[in-house]
Amino acid sequence: MLRLPALVVLLACVLLPLSLRAADIDAASYGYPLNNPFEATIATTPPDFRPEFPEDEDIDQDDYNVRLRPEREFELPDNFWPVKTLRYRMARQDKPAPLVFIISGTGANYAAGKTEDLKRLFYKAGYHVVQLSSPTSYDFMSAASRAATPGITLDDAEDLYHVMQAVRAQHPKLPVTGYYLTGYSLGALEAAFVSHLDETKRSFNFKRVLLINPPVNLYTSISNLDRMVQVEARGVTKKTTYFELLLGKLTRYFQQKGFIDLNDALLYDLQNSKQHLTDEQMAMLVGTSFRFSSADIAFTSDLINRRGIITPPNYPISEGTPLEPFFKRALYCNFNCYLTEQLIPHWRKRYNGGSLAQLVDQVSLYALKDYLKESSKIAVMHNADDIILGPGDIGFLRETFGDRLTLYPLGGHCGNLNYRVNSDAMLEFFRG
Template sequence: MLRSLRLAALLGGLLMSAAASAVDVDAATYGYPLTNPFEATIASTPPDLRPELPTDDDIDQSDYSLNLRPEREFTLPDNFWAVKKLRYRLARQDHEAPLIFLIAGTGAPYTSSLNEYLKRLYYKAGYHVVQLSSPTSFDFISAASRFATPGVSAEDAEDLYRVMQGVRAQHPRLPVSEYYLTGYSLGALDAAFVSHLDETRRSFNFKRVLLLNPPVNLYTSISNLDKLVQTEVKGVNNSTTFYELVLTKLTRYFQQKGYIDLNDALLYDFQQSRQHLSNEQMAMLIGTSFRFSSADIAFTSDLINRRGLITPPKYPITEGSSLTPFFKRALQCDFDCYLTEQVIPMWRARTDGGSLLQLIDQVSLYALKDYLQNSPKIAVMHNADDVILGPGDIGFLRSTFGDRLTLYPHGGHCGNINYRVNSDAMLEFFRG
């Protein structure tokens, strides 16, 4: 009787703590103008709702390169010359300061616009900032990845960790007080695994780690993204392709406007015009950008490992050779195809088998549940309408992170990171 009472109290307590603790930002006070998740994902915040940040002229920064896989100098074809060393960007303060690592999202290089934005934000707040490419990006796969088959989060984290150590070794005189870590999208998942690795390696002792819009179940996320290009788009028929449709709209928009003006507000402005895209069209556009990433990953991984799925292993490639036939083949490969044709076979061979379910469990946030639950230094910010999430994912975040989860009602996938309210919350978290 007494025991069951205790159990009941415990259960009740658990339920309550899980339900009560997450910080839910309510839509009315949040004030984010884009309530359509697809619009938010594509256009992100309108320029006048972003915080004021320094321009490139005010930032003391340079690009550096690390030679982590010297053998690739000889094994990669000639036209890969630019990515045989891994480049990264360091913005330094002129005094002792904390250093923050930024990890880019799926397929994105260290110069991605969100990375640049985060650099400006944290630089202004007084941090040294190091921008890193995603382990799934073309340059990282060819210059820093040991197996050149990104997707197994723990291995990607190990690669990233080596890169970070390399970065620190290259700047021995940089006065760093402590280390912080953040990433968006897939970079956030990577950040969680890097932080976990750091608990045993202890190279950086990250003081705080912030995950921005991470995938919870990686397989749900890639299935969602793969699905986005299958939407039924009005106006696409035998004589008009999807790109032609979008370009026609863009042309008409500029004709009505009277002149061509490419700026930050363009996409937002375009969506307010009569030519605006429908949800299906926007979904298709987002999906398209991810399909290009998956094509890049599939091609690069296959070529470096000489798997022969896309490029014949001994096919001579010089600077003049056309890659278009391989591009055409890689384009047919979405994330699911890359996972089943390249990641799973390699992972099985290296870890003595295992099923798809086991792989999903190991590469998603599930693998770190206990660690994340017991690490007060890690927090997560997510959106209730993020396109990479599936049912139950937010529930997992709630029960795992408790009050360290901040859930915004709008923003789509990473669309609100450059909103003033979010940026303030991010800075506040690192301020402690």
């Protein structure tokens, strides 16, 4: 287990860059209300600090399906029928307008909360918006990924680029005046690779590309998140699981409040009550969420490719087959396990690859350093207290992006994505 001293070391790595923020934005003038990076990551921005977004009924939007891998439709188990075509969401203006593609973060589909927030922001500002699932989501892996083994960022970017081209082909009459691109978390890393690919393909000629809280070293980021699920949290014992502890806190919180109100402000209110979660408990919550994403990736990739690591390759699977036992097995496999058992063997076979260090360099922002340094259309927004960053990451961002890096002092991992100060800065960058 990762005990408290180890968490302190992890927190030190997270908070170390705060000493570098003097030249950026100081916390007092920034005004973001959450000082704890774990709390910000989980709760995001309290509602009173968000910009005004249009309601769903005020947005001209629809969900569409695009057929990309027809050959796989006959290979996938019957219970994968909802994801044999890729679903995406498009919001349209009633006049010619620029279009922005949004790439969701790790494991998230096109309708994830952060993707929706960005859609509302850009739609209100007059953009057409296309929301895309992450290449690490099971729907993208099933319907759009060539290898269904996400993690090789160049391959994931090529799959995304193919999807974007297919989306545009489905809407030939949509009046588009220019193309823009953004992504958050892993989606931001992939957006950088998509932009680089477009320099050769020239299918979109993106005018602006915004990377929101990207991992710099992908292996460092996933290692940080993997370790959080191992934290030894106060109150969690062999007899009391973390989920029982959390449920107990929520039950007592609602009893004290007198009613149940499940909304975006829940954790913010909870953290200001006697039932607040400790840093260790919040770290465990973040780590648990990432472990579920890792398990979903490992399970889906193994099943589609019939590798036999989690699901026996000849095991008969139909629409009624219970998959819970296999998913439980996948939960024991963290991202490092997926990396070792599935991703690295696939990478070595496809690219005649070598060491883990070579793979890390190839799939991280390091691989694009020269391009990112010279491309004035690409900018980064990041947080000094982001829990996915490691030593040297902010130095890399400073050296590579210069004044195209906006470093906020607070916000954790994407917690301030829907803060009105950040929203204004995003629109200002896109407007040039």
